[in-house]
Amino acid sequence: MGKHVAGLILVSLMGWVSIAVAQQALAPVEARVPFAPTAFMGSDGLTHLAYELDITNIYGDTGPLKPQSLKVYGDDASVPLVSFSAVDLADMTRPAPAEHAPVSIDSGKRAVMYVWITLPKGGLVPRTLRHRIEFVAAKNKTELLDGARVTVNTVTPLAIGPPLRGGWWMAHEGPGNAHSHHWGSLVAVNGMVTIPQRYAFDLVGVDHRGHAMRTGIKDITKSRYADWIGYGVDVIAVAGGVVSDARDGEEERLPLSPQQEPESLTAHGLFGNYVVLEIAPGVFAGYAHLQRGSLKVHVGDHVRRGQLLGHLGQSGSSSAPHLHFQLANAATFEGSEGLPFVFDHFDSLGPETEAQLFGQGEPWAPLPVEHRQAQLPLNDVVIGFP
Structure with a gap:
């Protein structure tokens, strides 16, 4: 009889321990993924997921929380x-x-x-994706978050044509670089926080040396538009669609001149002369920083793939x-979320650094041209549009 009682007590204790372990995930935070990721194929030939995980330290008396690790699990994997x-x-x-300091999320703050x-x-x-984060709290207490599940978007990224006619281009500040002013820029407007430029990049024209400017420029701070490889190149429609927004007539800035604060976090405040095309239901292609007086289309126009914009x-x-260039889920910059896409074909010539664009450091050595299909160029890769 005593053995049976002892066994029951042991089972009860084991059950209590299991409950205690399950209750350890009590970190006093809100954790959420505001925009579900979509898988896409990058120019490295691999499939990627890119998204943001918002962590808010809710209570005023918790003190700072210092995340020590983050593990992301797929489905029910261990x-x-x-x-x-x-x-x-x-x-x-x-x-x-x-620099060299750990992340610390103060009470009432979000990271x-x-x-x-x-x-x-x-x-x-x-x-689905599940997130597990260990925090160090006040008095070196360990807090655990286990959850913040998000369902991966199953929509296939749209395959599009080139946005420029010919040439070699560095996909600067592109996908995969969380430090870029694209993915790294939250836009808070009218009660919404979004990342319109999540998969955007700046296509900078380069020559066979990988330089952004033509030979013979002695002082780059005094360069002219014509000194830049890509200036004046045709900007074309990546797909058939309708012009949902456009603007022309804005003055152009001098190359490498000091930047002014934008008047607003909108297309009007940031893009200068631009075109926005709706190329599929709820999918909008944005082209920014166009040459003054060069626009060939107007709002409401129907365009075909390859048409001059x-x-x-x-x-x-x-x-x-x-x-x-970017794709987003709304015609307006503010309130939109950046969407992944792939070019149906392009040439890849390997990575380049920003310094090499200006002839600094080790000379750029292009890799043998590889013809790519259905991939998204990643950060600072040089590509060509045949």
Whole structure:
């Protein structure tokens, strides 16, 4: 009889321990993914997921919470898809901590973690993602978050044509760079916080040396528009669609001149001369910083793939001639979310640094041309449109 009682007590204790373990995930935070990720194929030939994880330290008396690790699990897997250390989190979280300091989320404050996942080659895209974060709280107490599940969007990224006619282009500040002014820029307007430029890049024209300017420029601070490789190149429709917004007549800035604060976080305040095309229901292609007086289309016009829209320039919030290109889920910049896409074909010539654009450091050495299909160029890769 005593053995039976002891066994019952042991079972009860084990059940209590299991409940206690399950109750450990009590971190006093709100954690959520505001916009579900969509899998896409990058120019590295791998499938990626890119999204933001918002962490809010809710209570006023909790004190700072310092995340020590983040693990992301696919579906019901026991092994994480990816693990990030405290050092990793310091590099991928905004507001960014001081140099060499850990992330610390004060009471009542929010931190945004920019999560980039590269899936195993040939592996399946998970249906859902689960997040597990360990925090160090006051008096070195450990707090655990286990949840913040998000369903992965199953929509296939839209395949589009080139936005420029010919040439070589560096996809500057592109996908995968959480430090860029594209993915890293939250836009808070009228009660909404979105990232319209999540998958955007700046296409900077380069020559066979990988330089953005022509030979013979002695002082780049005094360069003219014509000195820049891409200036004036044809900007074309990536797909058939309808012009939902457009603007022309804005003056262009001098190359490498000081930037002014935009009048608003809208297309009018940022894009200068621009065109927005609706190329599928709820999918809008944005072209920014076009040459003054170059637009060939108006709001309401129907365009076909490859049709001339205008010419590459330097209007709006732009430090040098380039084409800013993005896809988003709304015609307006504010309130829209950036969408992934793929070019149906392009040439890849390998990565380049910003310094090499200006002939600094080691000379750029292009890789053998590789013809790519149905991929999204990643950050600072040089591509060509045949």
